[in-house]
Amino acid sequence: xxxxxxxxxxxxRLIGPEGEPRSGALRCEGDRIVALGEDVRARDGxxxxxxxxxxxxxxxxDLGVFAIDKPALHFGGITRAALMPDQSVxxxxxxxxRFAAQSGKPDLxxxxxxxxxxxxxxxxxxxxxxxxxxxxxxxxTGRRWIGDSGTMHxxxxxxxxxDLVVVTHAEDAGLAGQAVATAGEMATRLGLPSAPAxxxxxAIARDLQLAELTGARLHFRQVTTxxxxxxxxxxxxxxxxxxxxxTPAHFMLSDVSIGDFRTFTRLSxxxxxxxxxxxxxxxxxxxxxxxxxxGHDPRGPEDKRLPFTDAEPGMAGxxxxxxxxLALVRxxxxxxxxxxxxxAGNPARLLCVDAGVLAVGAQADxxxxxxxxxxxxxxxxxxxxxxxxxxxxxxxQGRVLALFKGGVPVG
Amino acid sequence: MTSPEPSPxxxxxxxxxxxxxxxxxxxxxxxxxxxxxxxxxxxxWVELNRQPQKRVDRLAGLTIINAFFxxxxxxxxxxxxxxxxxxxxxxxxxxxxSSVKKGETLIDTAMTLNAMHADAMVIRHQSSGAVRLIAxxxxxxxxxxxxxxxxxxxxxxxxxxxxxxxxGDFGGLTVTICGDILHSRVARSNIHALTTLGADVRVCAPPxxxxxxxxxxxxAAFHDFDAALKGADVVMMLxxxxxxxxxxxxxxPREYRHLYxxxxxxxxxxxxxxxxxxxxPMNRGVEIDSNVADLAGRSAITTxxxxxxxxxxxxxxxxxxRSRKVEGWA
Numbered sequence: 001x002x003x004x005x006x007x008x009x010x011x012x013r014l015i016g017p018e019g020e021p022r023s024g025a026l027r028c029e030g031d032r033i034v035a036l037g038e039d040v041r042a043r044d045g046x047x048x049x050x051x052x053x054x055x056x057x058x059x060x061x062d063l064g065v066f067a068i069d070k071p072a073l074h075f076g077g078i079t080r081a082a083l084m085p086d087q088s089v090x091x092x093x094x095x096x097x098r099f100a101a102q103s104g105k106p107d108l109x110x111x112x113x114x115x116x117x118x119x120x121x122x123x124x125x126x127x128x129x130x131x132x133x134x135x136x137x138x139x140x141t142g143r144r145w146i147g148d149s150g151t152m153h154x155x156x157x158x159x160x161x162x163d164l165v166v167v168t169h170a171e172d173a174g175l176a177g178q179a180v181a182t183a184g185e186m187a188t189r190l191g192l193p194s195a196p197a198x199x200x201x202x203a204i205a206r207d208l209q210l211a212e213l214t215g216a217r218l219h220f221r222q223v224t225t226x227x228x229x230x231x232x233x234x235x236x237x238x239x240x241x242x243x244x245x246x247t248p249a250h251f252m253l254s255d256v257s258i259g260d261f262r263t264f265t266r267l268s269x270x271x272x273x274x275x276x277x278x279x280x281x282x283x284x285x286x287x288x289x290x291x292x293x294x295g296h297d298p299r300g301p302e303d304k305r306l307p308f309t310d311a312e313p314g315m316a317g318x319x320x321x322x323x324x325x326l327a328l329v330r331x332x333x334x335x336x337x338x339x340x341x342x343x344a345g346n347p348a349r350l351l352c353v354d355a356g357v358l359a360v361g362a363q364a365d366x367x368x369x370x371x372x373x374x375x376x377x378x379x380x381x382x383x384x385x386x387x388x389x390x391x392x393x394x395x396x397q398g399r400v401l402a403l404f405k406g407g408v409p410v411g
Numbered sequence: 412m413t414s415p416e417p418s419p420x421x422x423x424x425x426x427x428x429x430x431x432x433x434x435x436x437x438x439x440x441x442x443x444x445x446x447x448x449x450x451x452x453x454x455x456w457v458e459l460n461r462q463p464q465k466r467v468d469r470l471a472g473l474t475i476i477n478a479f480f481x482x483x484x485x486x487x488x489x490x491x492x493x494x495x496x497x498x499x500x501x502x503x504x505x506x507x508x509s510s511v512k513k514g515e516t517l518i519d520t521a522m523t524l525n526a527m528h529a530d531a532m533v534i535r536h537q538s539s540g541a542v543r544l545i546a547x548x549x550x551x552x553x554x555x556x557x558x559x560x561x562x563x564x565x566x567x568x569x570x571x572x573x574x575x576x577x578x579g580d581f582g583g584l585t586v587t588i589c590g591d592i593l594h595s596r597v598a599r600s601n602i603h604a605l606t607t608l609g610a611d612v613r614v615c616a617p618p619x620x621x622x623x624x625x626x627x628x629x630x631a632a633f634h635d636f637d638a639a640l641k642g643a644d645v646v647m648m649l650x651x652x653x654x655x656x657x658x659x660x661x662x663x664p665r666e667y668r669h670l671y672x673x674x675x676x677x678x679x680x681x682x683x684x685x686x687x688x689x690x691x692p693m694n695r696g697v698e699i700d701s702n703v704a705d706l707a708g709r710s711a712i713t714t715x716x717x718x719x720x721x722x723x724x725x726x727x728x729x730x731x732x733r734s735r736k737v738e739g740w741a
Contacts, residue, residue, distance in 0.1 A: 183622075183623035183624075184623050184624050185623075185624040185627035185628075187622070187623065188622035188623055188624055188625055188627070188628065189439065189599070189627075189628065190539055190540065190561055191539040191558075191559055191560030191561035191562070191596060191599055192539050192540075192559075192560070192561075193560075194622075194623065196623070260543075261539070261540030261543060261544065301518075302516070305516070305518050305544075306516070306517065306518075306538075306544075307517065307536065307538030307539065307540050307541035307544055307558075307559070308538070308539065308540045309538045309539060309540075309559065310517075310538050310541075
């Protein structure tokens with residue numbers, strides 16, 4: 001295959017590490033960015049793409065998807081995705097990790113998260129070092145919390161030695177039980193099994209203590225409650241190696257949305273109170289939350305066209321990740337630079353991959369984005385393999401116009 | 412039987428405006444006059460059911476499917492009798508005999524029933540919201556016979572009718588509901604009906620069986636049964652499921668009785684003429700003592716069963732008026 005001519009994205013607004021985007025251009029040769037800035041010009045023989053004033057941003061690094069659903073991920077501007085270990089073949093062996101790591105190439109790089117325990121059972125440690133060397137970028141407990149404190153302690157100390165970040169699900173399993181909603185007026189009215197929102201803070205409190213004890217790096221994939229965020233904030237202040245993520249569902253929606261038993265709003269953790277939703281927005285603004293991820297989990301009718309309690313949790317989130325994060329920019333919660341730190345820079349750093357920022361020498365994973373372009377989310381017309389979005393029929397703004405993985409156009 | 416006339420009392424509008432809903436999936440959000448309309452409609456059936464000749468042909472030729480995905484004897488029987496007394500062809504489908512056990516989804520089952528051109532479906536299911544889900548998919552009126560811990564609207568209506576028969580009006584009445592509020596669809600439907608009709612509702616349960624933020628449903632919450640009983644006009648006891656009495660929620664049945672059993676002594680805390688109710692089946696000697704349950708002139712437990720058939724006849728009649736092209740409803 002003949003190498004592609006160098007790529008020049010001109011007349012755009014470049015997303016930097018901070019501040020407002022600067023007008024300029026970006027050049028790539030091979031799979032690398034070789035120049036970017038105001039004074040960069042296209043050269044003869046370049047493939048020139050006129051961004052017409054659109055944003056030139058790093059491709060998104062999605063820390064936590066449950067399916068390698070390329071059309072949806074590419075629609076959302078995602079060039080790298082961390083794959084949760086909860087697959088039909090659990091990512092608990094080096095062979096499974098190696099296979100997953102190759103499964104998206106060349107136009108989507110998949111970073112497998114190794115299952116912390118065998119079969120995600122929560123008791124016996126999986127072969128974490130072998131999986132690391134097979135390409136796992138982090139370790140994850142999957143959809144569930146590890147209930148046994150001794151196991152979690154051993155996991156964190158082992159991962160501290162291996163220098164692998166542990167991505168965990170923060171919900172005390174005993175308190176959460178079979179809950180499908182957060183305890184409160186809405187769950188009471190609907191008669192849905194519910195658990196107090198404190199189930200999250202309980203899990204976080206224990207895991208923070210163990211992370212502090214072992215020196216491990218800990219990432220809570222989703223922190224969705226005021227009390228949970230307070231604990232993370234305080235732990236960060238005393239130097240614990242902790243980071244926190246969230247998906248747009250928990251800063252856009254509250255449990256009012258489950259009111260008509262719509263299973264597309266059945267999520268894990270469940271939607272919270274309005275007070276908690278506001279706390280998530282504040283935590284995104286003040287830096288307590290480091291990552292916004294899609295949690296992409298396409299689910300067909302066989303999982304969703306069921307009574308609320310019987311439906312599987314999860315949402316197809318890849319396509320709405322970017323526009324809903326940009327809504328935070330429009331609302332003045334964060335600026336554009338921070339939006340892309342949350343969507344790309346921070347998750348890349350967490351996974352220790354050389355991506356997520358526009359820089360000379362970096363992989364040319366680049367998205368051209370019209371941040372204002374309006375469109376309507378429609379569950380019947382999604383790129384995803386299933387249309388289970390809680391944002392169905394909602395108007396959003398922000399659309400990827402072009403996407404490049406390693407300098408090669410995608411899609 | 413004559414076709415419905417505007418209420419002589421003028422409490423609700425004429426024709427279908429009195430109950431403009433295709434389905435009855437819950438009592439939440441119903442207007443007071445909509446509930447009163449159904450109660451008034453039931454009165455004629457209370458009378459009919461007391462006659463030796465109990466059958467009319469109002470729903471003749473109509474097919475009513477009672478699809479019960481959760482075990483039931485009493486409610487199923489009540490709906491079956493209601494349909495048959497109105498002259499409808501009633502078929503019962505119970506989960507033990509159904510293909511749900513073979514892996515067919517709920518929606519598929521509903522669509523299958525729908526294709527058989529039922530004129531109304533009565534559905535009970537163990538999951539909250541399941542009946543509404545089915546109602547969205549089928550073409551005929553759907554009547555909720557209990558969905559999970561969400562609602563059991565005909566129970567709420569029959570209890571309201573029972574109370575009205577004994578007490579006349581709802582304004583100023585204090586109704587104490589005691590038991591497993593958390594898991595009770597009966598409690599929820601009663602709360603909706605009684606608060607909508609103007610009664611003061613108290614709910615009483617140990618903390619583990621009390622739902623969060625229940626006060627948002629315009630009720631007063633009590634853990635102390637004696638306090639909850641003081642001055643009550645109606646005492647409604649809920650059944651406590653056996654599996655919740657074995658340590659998980661309640662240490663033991665006798666400990667539950669110690670704190671929450673309705674004894675003669677406790678009943679004396681309520682008003683002298685307080686009505687005793689229970690949706691059945693009862694755990695005698697646990698949530699209610701036998702001498703209270705059988706107290707002549709005070710216990711309305713068998714009246715509740717009687718009102719149940721009448722209410723269900725009223726609901727089946729009203730919900731099928733559109734398809735029967737009844738004047739003012741077509």
